[in-house]
Amino acid sequence: MDSQAAASSMSDFNESDRKELQQFIENEHQKAKFQTNVHNLTDMCWSKCMTAKISGTTIDKNEKPCLENCVNRFIDSQKTIVKQLDYMGGRA
Amino acid sequence: MSGVGGLFGLNPNSSKDERKQALMQGIQHETNVENARMLIEKINEKCFEKCIPKPGTSLSSGESLCLTNCMQKYMASWNIISAAYIGRIKSDPAI
Numbered sequence: 051m052d053s054q055a056a057a058s059s060m061s062d063f064n065e066s067d068r069k070e071l072q073q074f075i076e077n078e079h080q081k082a083k084f085q086t087n088v089h090n091l092t093d094m095c096w097s098k099c100m101t102a103k104i105s106g107t108t109i110d111k112n113e114k115p116c117l118e119n120c121v122n123r124f125i126d127s128q129k130t131i132v133k134q135l136d137y138m139g140g141r142a
Numbered sequence: 143m144s145g146v147g148g149l150f151g152l153n154p155n156s157s158k159d160e161r162k163q164a165l166m167q168g169i170q171h172e173t174n175v176e177n178a179r180m181l182i183e184k185i186n187e188k189c190f191e192k193c194i195p196k197p198g199t200s201l202s203s204g205e206s207l208c209l210t211n212c213m214q215k216y217m218a219s220w221n222i223i224s225a226a227y228i229g230r231i232k233s234d235p236a237i
Contacts, residue, residue: 062158074166078173084227085177089184092223096188096216104192107214109222117219121226125237 095120185216 063071099116193208231237
């Protein structure tokens, strides 16, 4: 199928089909954004919390709370920085 | 290359709903592939760093075992982080 045929196969989508597709794409986009954030957080928090030698497949007792704290403190940091920038902007 | 329609296996003769379904499945597939690609890339990076501190002439059995364990552990960490992040978003929707 050439791209012209592909385009014409799209053209009989009516308004509600287009809305539905648009909503679906928006949801997938949100999902992808969330997953990217989790990848970045896992990267950072792995470096901070998994400092011991790997000796098994399970996450040990103190690693799990470390990972959870890492996520929450990262978000706290982000909020603190944004608040501070806001304050600086207000003074300027 | 046959355009976006061909990419998602669309056939102009199939019904409108079939084409809509195919399009959605194609998009979802792309999201899933990208997520898996990213996970593999991170596991490679993190577990190589952790398990192969001094690369030798071949991968030792200890290093191979470390890589297998590390991979499992990284995926478990991803799930813990994901749950913690969801929990935070729910309790703190302002972020």
